[in-house]
Amino acid sequence: MKAPKISDAVIRRLPVYLRYLTYLDSLGVKTVSSQELGEKLGMNPAQIRKDLAHFGEFGCKGVGYDVPYLIEKIRQILKLDRPIPLCLVGAGHLGHALCHYTMYRQDNLRIVAVFDNDPAKIGREIGVLRIQPIEELPDTVKAKGIRIGIIAVPADAAQRVADLLVEAGIEAILNFAPVNLRVKEGVRVHHADVTLELHSLAYYLP
């Protein structure tokens, strides 16, 4: 649709805007300028305008941005305007936390299946979901149209799980295990790497 590739830096700022806009909306604020947005988020207003202008003309000169309209537009850009089924692999503490977390959110990303290979966990429930044996993953992914997989298993199992997810036809992976996953071209992997965050944080200690 859009010829020029949008940089990842831009894409990662959109959810930040979205979150703050949603907050403004909850306060009943109808309009916001890039100036105000920039002040609150500690960002350059020109950057915000430029980021948004990549995708269309969402603002109104002399006025600013209509909050609900901009929320709608950003959600469209991020493809959050349609339901996206996720699955979770690994029903440990982290898995539970993630399940509860996405369960109570108001967006269209929803965990619809949970897998584990521990017989003690299989069959137990997290919220409305029953923990399924990992062997059921391929069929369930197809049956439920699951598009994103979340890996919340120990490091030594992560690559196997990734292979299984990719084989099942998953399109993107969010990986919590502290390992570099290798996946085929076209499958996007994001890392939620606590180790990396803590290590880089340590550097900045006085």
Added chain:
Amino acid sequence: MKAPKISDAVIRRLPVYLRYLTYLDSLGVKTVSSQELGEKLGMNPAQIRKDLAHFGEFGCKGVGYDVPYLIEKIRQILKLDRPIPLCLVGAGHLGHALCHYTMYRQDNLRIVAVFDNDPAKIGREIGVLRIQPIEELPDTVKAKGIRIGIIAVPADAAQRVADLLVEAGIEAILNFAPVNLRVKEGVRVHHADVTLELHSLAYYLP
């Protein structure tokens, strides 16, 4: 010590190098070139050399880098060569996961205290740690010399906890709550933001 500021992008790559070097070391590999490193990590070798050269001359021309020596040096740079006590606020599923995670790691970052405000949780144990009431935070932080605080509480409590941590003298915060924290100058905050990762991942879906 070093006059020119090192960019955050560089700092965030160091733990990536460190992880892979540690893996190589576990295999008994003694020496590695920026070329090999770059191939395995999907990075430009020149970038790796330049990153490292910011901090000193760690390599050997014609040979490459001594793996154990480089590990030692990166650990020094990141201040991981000395024990850094952490505390965790929020003993939910995420808190449990983080506790177990840092407990079994071989680095010097160690959670040494856990706090919660839920009477049902206070007094219970996570590994060797007893969950303490949040009121004990200031004294415990001082007594144990805690330098980094991890926030794993619901969004609406996060800012209060951040204020409490800063007040207690914490120097850095890792925040898992999906809110923008406001802290005074000099306190570094990193975000481990699952929402942001999932939202940006959704964009890249085909």
Added chain:
DNA sequence: TAGATTGTTAATCGATTAACAATC
């Protein structure tokens, strides 16, 4: 209309990559 704010072009800044002399 006058004031405000966008969208966009141009200028600046910084980061990545390439190239190569130094040297192990």
Added chain:
DNA sequence: TAGATTGTTAATCGATTAACAATC
């Protein structure tokens, strides 16, 4: 020594910021 690889300088690339005409 010859081959390999670093550390570093120079070239390239891309992202951020500033400036401003367009216009609500």
